[in-house]
Amino acid sequence: MNTYELLSSLKIKSIYGALPEEVHSIEQDSRKVKKESLFVCIRGFRSDGHSYYSQAIHNGATIIIAEEKLPIDLTKFALVIVKDTAKALAILANKFYHYPSNKMTVYGVTGTNGKTTVTTLIKQLLEKNNQQAALLGTNGIDLLNESVESDNTTCDVLTNQKILHRVAEHGMGHIVMEISSHGLAQGRQRGVNFDVVTFTNLSQDHLDYHKTMEQYGYTKGLLFAQLGNNLTEEKNVILNRDDPWYEIYNGMTPFEVISYGIYNEADFRATNITYYEDHTCFTLGSPEGNFPVTTKLIGEFNVYNVVAAIATVYSKTMISVKTLVRSLANIAHINGRMQKLDLEAPISIYIDYAHTPDAIEKVIASVQPFKQNRILLVVGTGGDRDESKRPIMAEKASVADFVILTINDSRYEDSNAILTDMEQGMKHNNYICIPNRKAAISLVIDKSEPGDIIIIAGKGLEKYQITEDKKHPHSDKEIAIRNCSIKYNLSV
Ligand SMILES: Nc1ncnc2c1ncn2[C@@H]1O[C@H](COP(=O)(O)OP(=O)(O)OP(=O)(O)O)[C@@H](O)[C@H]1O
Ligand SMILES: [Mg+2]
Structure with missing residues (x-):
C-alpha cells in the first residue's frame, strides 16, 4: 500500500x-x-x-x-x-487490510461459560444453510476447514485484521468470534466492526485478573457498549434474560436487544424441557411461533447455548426459525463439551471442559435426570490462575457421589498446593486427591460399577498438559477409553 x-x-x-x-x-x-x-x-x-x-x-x-x-x-x-x-x-x-470486517457479518460471543459451544453452533447453523462461516476461538482458527491453533481465546489486534482479510479474500460471508474478558480488557478486538454480539452468562472466573465480579462483569459489557451509537447500522445484541447482568448490558447499548432464556419471558424461550442421556427435547417459543426442538446436546446449560445460537443466527440472516430448528437436529455434540464416549460399557463416560464453579454445578446437574447408580467426577483446576475459585469448584463438585480432585495444567505451581486449596471446599469425605491426571482417570474407572456415570472435567479434548512452560502429550479421552476397555473387557 x-x-x-x-x-x-x-x-x-x-x-x-x-x-x-x-x-x-x-x-x-x-x-x-x-x-x-x-x-x-x-x-x-x-x-x-x-x-x-x-x-x-x-x-x-x-x-x-x-x-x-x-x-x-x-x-x-x-x-x-x-x-x-x-x-x-x-x-x-x-x-x-481495507476494513475487512465491513465486508462480512461479524458475530461476537462473550460470557464466562459456553462461548466455544455457542460460536460452534452458530457456525454450524450457518453452514447447514449453505452460508460459509469462519470461526475464531479457544480451539484456534477454522477458516474453510484450514485450522490453526491459537494461544489465546481472543487474538491480538493485528492477527484479527489479518484473519478478517483472509476471510474476505475467500469471499466468506460470516465470521464468528469468541471474545474473552482478557481480550476485552486489553482492547484486542479494537477495529473489529461487530454486527451482532451475544452474551451467554456471568459467574466467577478470572478474579486473579479482574479482582472483583463487578469489574469482570463491566469488562464483558465493553463488547455491547463498543457496538457504538450509529443507529443507521443494523446491529443486534442477544442477551440471556435469566442472567442478573441482563438489565445492565441492555442499558449499555442503544441497539435492539433480542432476549433468550428459560425461566423468564423472552423473545426466544425454551419450555417443556425433557432431558435424555444423549439428547434433549423442548418447545421453542419465538417471534415466528412455537416449535418442537430436538438437540443432541445434553443438559440445561446447553438448552441456553442452543437457544442463544438460534436467536443470534435468526437476528442476522433470513433463515426462518423453523429451518434453524431443523438444522439443529443434525448437529452433533460439541467436541470435548459433555461429549459422551461411544463405548459398549455398562457405565457412561463424559469428557467435559468445565473449569469454573458454575460449569461444574451445571454439568453434574445435567446428568442427574438419568442417574441410575452413582455420579463419579474427576475435576481439576490449573496453576497460576484464579486461586479463589478452587474451593468453590470443590464445593460444587461435592454434589457428585465420589470426587477425584486433580490437576488440569500445573504450570509453575506446586500440584499438591493447588489440591490443598481445592480440598478446603469439599462438603463430604468421599473424595481423593490425585495430582497425576492419568492416574486419577485410571482410578475413577477402576472404582466404577455398572450404572455409574463418570464425568471427566477440565480439559475436554485438549491434546497436552502444561507443566512449567512445557507441553506434554495428554488425552483424557484416550486414557478413559484404554482403562474402560481393560476394566470391562471391551474390544476397541
Ligand atoms: N451456558 C453454560 N452455562 C454454564 N456452563 C456451561 C455453559 N456452556 C458450557 N458450559 C460448561 O463450560 C464448559 C466449557 O464450555 P465452552 O468451551 O463452550 O465455554 P467457553 O466459554 O468457551 O470457555 P473458555 O473460557 O475456556 O473458552 C463446558 O464443558 C461445560 O462444562
Ligand atoms: Mg472457549
Whole structure:
C-alpha cells in the first residue's frame, strides 16, 4: 500500500527520516518482519516492542511506529511517533487490510461459560444453510476447514485484521468470534466492526485478573457498549434474560436487544424441557411461533447455548426459525463439551471442559435426570490462575457421589498446593486427591460399577498438559477409553 495513504489514517503523528513509497506488510513481532515492513512497537505485558526496533530494521523494516524517539538512521529509515502505538496499530491494520470486517457479518460471543459451544453452533447453523462461516476461538482458527491453533481465546489486534482479510479474500460471508474478558480488557478486538454480539452468562472466573465480579462483569459489557451509537447500522445484541447482568448490558447499548432464556419471558424461550442421556427435547417459543426442538446436546446449560445460537443466527440472516430448528437436529455434540464416549460399557463416560464453579454445578446437574447408580467426577483446576475459585469448584463438585480432585495444567505451581486449596471446599469425605491426571482417570474407572456415570472435567479434548512452560502429550479421552476397555473387557 502507498505509504502516504496508509499514514494519512493517523491524525496526530510526527514523521522523521526517509519515508519509503510503499509498505508491504505491518508487523508487531520483529521476528516476523519482512522486506519493506512497517514495524509497530507495542508495550506488552511481557516485553516492550520498543526494544526490538533494531531487529525489525535488520529483518527489513523501513518504517518504525513508536511512542518515543529511537536512535534510528533517519537517512535510510523513517520513524513515526504517535501517542499510543496500540491504538495506531488498530487504525493502520484496518486501513492496510481495507476494513475487512465491513465486508462480512461479524458475530461476537462473550460470557464466562459456553462461548466455544455457542460460536460452534452458530457456525454450524450457518453452514447447514449453505452460508460459509469462519470461526475464531479457544480451539484456534477454522477458516474453510484450514485450522490453526491459537494461544489465546481472543487474538491480538493485528492477527484479527489479518484473519478478517483472509476471510474476505475467500469471499466468506460470516465470521464468528469468541471474545474473552482478557481480550476485552486489553482492547484486542479494537477495529473489529461487530454486527451482532451475544452474551451467554456471568459467574466467577478470572478474579486473579479482574479482582472483583463487578469489574469482570463491566469488562464483558465493553463488547455491547463498543457496538457504538450509529443507529443507521443494523446491529443486534442477544442477551440471556435469566442472567442478573441482563438489565445492565441492555442499558449499555442503544441497539435492539433480542432476549433468550428459560425461566423468564423472552423473545426466544425454551419450555417443556425433557432431558435424555444423549439428547434433549423442548418447545421453542419465538417471534415466528412455537416449535418442537430436538438437540443432541445434553443438559440445561446447553438448552441456553442452543437457544442463544438460534436467536443470534435468526437476528442476522433470513433463515426462518423453523429451518434453524431443523438444522439443529443434525448437529452433533460439541467436541470435548459433555461429549459422551461411544463405548459398549455398562457405565457412561463424559469428557467435559468445565473449569469454573458454575460449569461444574451445571454439568453434574445435567446428568442427574438419568442417574441410575452413582455420579463419579474427576475435576481439576490449573496453576497460576484464579486461586479463589478452587474451593468453590470443590464445593460444587461435592454434589457428585465420589470426587477425584486433580490437576488440569500445573504450570509453575506446586500440584499438591493447588489440591490443598481445592480440598478446603469439599462438603463430604468421599473424595481423593490425585495430582497425576492419568492416574486419577485410571482410578475413577477402576472404582466404577455398572450404572455409574463418570464425568471427566477440565480439559475436554485438549491434546497436552502444561507443566512449567512445557507441553506434554495428554488425552483424557484416550486414557478413559484404554482403562474402560481393560476394566470391562471391551474390544476397541
Ligand atoms: N451456558 C453454560 N452455562 C454454564 N456452563 C456451561 C455453559 N456452556 C458450557 N458450559 C460448561 O463450560 C464448559 C466449557 O464450555 P465452552 O468451551 O463452550 O465455554 P467457553 O466459554 O468457551 O470457555 P473458555 O473460557 O475456556 O473458552 C463446558 O464443558 C461445560 O462444562
Ligand atoms: Mg472457549
